[in-house]
Amino acid sequence: MSSDASDAPGPRGAAGPAARTGTGYRAVFAVREFRAVFAAHVLSLLGNVVAQLALAVLVLRETGSPLLTALAFAIGLLPYALGGTLLAPLADRFPARRTLVGCDLLCAVCVAAMAVPGVPTAALLALRALTALVAPLFTGVRAASLGEVLHGDSFVLGRSLLRLVAQSGQIAGFAAGGLLLAAVGPRTALAATAAGFAASAAVLRFGTRERRPPARERTAGGAGALPADRRVRALLGLCWVPPVFMVVPEALAAPYARQIGTGPAGTGLLLAAMPLGAVAGEAAAGALLGPAARERLVLPAAVLLPLPLVAFAWRPALVPALAALVLTGLCAVYALGLDRWYLDAVPRELRGRAMTVMSAGLMTTQGLGMAAGGAAAEWAPPHAVVAGAGLLGTVCAAAAAWFVRMCPVSRIE
Template sequence: MTSQQGYRAVFRVREFRFVFAAHVLSLLGGVVSHVALPVLVYEQTASPLMSALTFGLGFMPQALGGALLAPVAERYPGRPVLVGCDLVCALSVAAMTVPGTPSALLLALRAVTAFVQPLFGGVRAAGLAEILVGDTFVLGRSLIRISAQAAQIAGFAATGLLLLVLPPRGALVLTVAGFLASAALLRFGSARRPPAAVERTRGGTRALFAERRIRALLALCWLPPAFIVVPEGLAAPYSTEIGAGSLGVGLLLAAMPVGGVAAELAVGALLKPAVRERLVLPLAGTTLLPFLIFAWQPGLPLALAVLLVAGTGMAYSLGLDRWFFDAVPEELRARAMTVMTAGLMTVQGMGMAAGGVAAEFMPPHLVIVAAGAVGTVCVLLAVVAVRAVRKTADAGEAPGPRAKAGGDGAAGPVPETPMADM
């Protein structure tokens, strides 16, 4: 099977079609709320800080949710957990649409929807490995990521237009509909599967982080996104710095997702799995280097080109997905994916916040340069660590968590393969 046939093969799996459709509907609903809720809060408070907090609350509660809800991912069947998360989000957003809802309650409800996202993403990612096998799993994960980036490219602009004809609460009704439709598709279109054996997974998070191989892979998963979001967080001040205006802000925000979508489609469709895996370390190690060009404070066209090129480096995720799932014991996958999702969103929020703080003391373009330089050093350290543990694994050393979690002394990688995920 060629890689291109593999993309078609993914959609030939009936259950994946339902899961993917549910993902798209909840994703679109999330994009609408991501824009409409800050507008609603600002209308009620006239406070830029309160409006900005609605964005921050999309990231911060995810770390807590990932830590507290990770055991749920393996103790309960996946389908009810996914449907339950969608219903929690639908009810929370529905409460936001009630006229007169205080702004503080709006923020609390936003935090609730963010709190359950790592659980949803982790369970979905683990379940995806049961729906798709071999290379189709990697390509299925790729499609999940591509759709998320495509929503970022088109969704924010479309929601801005939507708010010209609908009040914010009216737009939030569409978010409720998206979550409810997603819940229905998952309930009736996906199979019910038993949870992981609870006795075999006690202390699972400790077992994950006790394994050097998994720690190295998580570092490589988290570090590039932590730094690559810095230009997105500084899009408005950098656009002002170069005189590009509001149009420049939108284009700067879209550039890296465009590069990411194009590269992931090309790598997934044109390259064989072995080639994709060989590209993981080179792509990850160089993806932040283009940021150094911001030292010359490039104008809008060159800045867009630099960000587009940087976005292409994120295609390293295709090969990394395979490595991560090979390293994690089957009974710990749901927990591992919940931890990965929570960590990913947390480091992105921290990266944006750190970039914003740094921009209080130095020009935005120099903050982006610093992100490129410091980020490259950090990622290269992770690359060295991953290279070392892969050499050890190839030499025949058994990965630790399987023996610790399984209790039977079994060793070796689990077949199959890391949001937006099943």
């Protein structure tokens, strides 16, 4: 997980610590505090992935119920909306490092409790829900504090690196988690995960600076300004709308693989294709393009993101389907420039809250997109649902992009 590093971010284009040490991703890693944030992020990410997998295996072994096993996965997403709503006001109330370390320690305690033999299934699910409940607070505070650690374009590249790790870490984490479970069993894997969360807390505690929270009266007084600002609403819409449709082929990967006769191997490839495109696109844009070029990509890439999914109307074989999903993943590069616009749109004292809302809304809308895709597939074949998501998503993304274009570039005061 993460934290901060200078007293106040400079204006657009201001040189921060990273800007003085070089350019691109190398400059970001030159900042000592970001290295600590990055290491903690890797530890907590792997912990979440392994805990999710180990809990599902444990629940299946204890109950034999596919429904409860699926719930063990889903419960990692379901509390996001509640956590984002209830905990967002806390994001700017306390020093960032203290909040991040506290979230990590709470996760360590919850996962350690899951590893205790004899814990009832209901308690296991409740403990998992509690770790998910604090996730949007943690993610929002980390994103806001990154604006203190990194200035200007380095903030955008830092956020990009954390996203790249999240995309790659899910694939590697599930693979490594499967090997770990085969070697030591789910309870031991959960105990190791708890140790990982504790290590993340230690890295943040000793590798980052503590900073005073923003002025409390400004934070409380500006609470209503965040959703009321048209520019912020437009940017949140652009952040949330394209992913709603982007996740539909992931939700229907297994049914579509069965439809075209590729089985479990095809399911795995279909699930990996979009993250692969997202990692390749974001890494290339972050390394090769400057800030202005990345910002020019935001609106066209957001609109084009769902469009390749329309190709599923022709029920493509595995290779063309993978190509369409990789193209969709490549368009996720729009998030790079969008991050900078969003950071510029909110004042420092509301950043924690703003980032918490963004994170919680993104996870919630993706969950809704998956649920809607699954429900539609009860009435229509998977390829038609994915194609419909591509067509409708392109229209909705275009509307969201138009709304951003129509809103003035301003900042909440």
